Amino acid sequence: MERREFLMAAAAMAAAAPLGAAPAPAGIALPGAINRAGRQRMLSQRSAKAWLMSVLGVLPDRARSILDQTVTRFDLQLADLKTQLPSDEVRTLLAQLESEWSRYRPLLGDIRSDPKAVWDGNEAVLGVAHKLTVAYEKAFGSPSGHLVALAGRQRMLSQRMAKAYFFRQLNVNAGPAAEMLDQATKEFAKAQAELRGAATNSPQINTELGLVDQQWFFFQNALVLKEGVDPKRAAADVATTSERILEQMDLVVGLYEKLAAR
Template identity: 40%
Template sequence: MKTLVCRSTRHASRRTLIQGMAVALLMPTLSTAQAQLALSTAINRAARFRALSQRIAKVYCQIHLNVLPDQARGVLTTARQLVRSGFEDLAKMQWPAELSRMVADIQKQSDVLETLLVMPPTRESVGAVAAQSDKMMAASQAATEAFEKYAKLGSAKLVNTAGRQRALSQRLAKNYFLVAAKLEAKGTQEQMKADAAELRQAMTSLAAAPVSTPAIRNELALGDSQWLFFDGALQHRPDDRNLETVATTSERMLEVMDRLTGLYDAALKEVLG
């Protein structure tokens, strides 16, 4: 038994050493704490690309449907600017080759999406934008998970989970609009049910997480209340009223979950600081 304990201890020590070396190799000019802080920000940025890809496709289809078009155009401009600033933030740090490759893949998918947005929304272009947004989201998901693995901290998973809520809210709204435009792909309805279930489950998990502050609890409560309005609209057929409700409540959900992601990011930085 004593031998097993010693081996277990040695194994844990070696694992801790390897994790420390990984962070040191990640950014050799920074301290371990600084490197972890940079990773926390990277997780947030990579995770945000998931939401931005879906938000762009959502409002592009929204313009096509003539649902609050002026608001949608403003959101589209803002989302495209956030994509550019996100890549600028990630470019400020030096990452290992594999992580750099993953960020480059997001950029590649984003560049293709950007070329499609110069076209006025038509049935064909909306379908193309929606398909490309999913490719960008998939690349962003892979990069977010890779950054989370490098972070090696439980709080990093909270940043990822809260950040994914942003993407789910936008994909739900995008798919609702695609259904309204009769442009949904095969399996869209099933995707919407799965996203709604994942969003509800994640909210429960976040509420039960040990990392909590009054601000986090407040945003979780706001998220729950916004979800009731958002989900209520999603459950009804896409008439003019429900289309507008989905457009506005999806943006409110995004705002709440973005603030919540930032709060978890700040909590992680406080632990590391």
């Protein structure tokens, strides 16, 4: 391949990477592992959200794009995380995550899958991914690692709220979904206050957190069921605002990762 063609192909691959997440070099650093494990938590919820969007007919083309991107990113990050195994606990949890993902992943390929199986599957993946994130944070052993993990959890909560909203709209596990949405909303607000108060925040982090707050305002409004509003339009608003707040929060996590890596 000519050098010019190679550079063009490399640039195209970089542009296609979701949420600014470039492929990791061999042996990723621990702050990067915390970020990636935390992103697996988010992807467990985002995949269910996208599947539900497809089932409900909400922005179907966008739903398929999100789902394909999410599955691909999860697979790639499993490989990334295998390059950073600081403890037996991490090694065991990573194997468990791969096992749970192998059971859940096939359900996402068919809108006829049992919604309750999708509910159980994404919750199982989330549970192990969270334990893995905590294990990486413990291995790093620095307060800055906690901020990476906490900010990363906000990404997950943004998708968890949307997922719960769509399960409720589908009338599957509607009661637990309503409770999940309420709890996730409270947890997001509490964690956002903790992040804003972090003493190590740089001016840029504070600015970006302010932009998250703006997106949070719009997202909260979208999540409220309003009388007289077309359900499809309301669902589309939830889908789009959940993606916007995710993108902004992912940027914040990247800044905390850079801070932790110093």
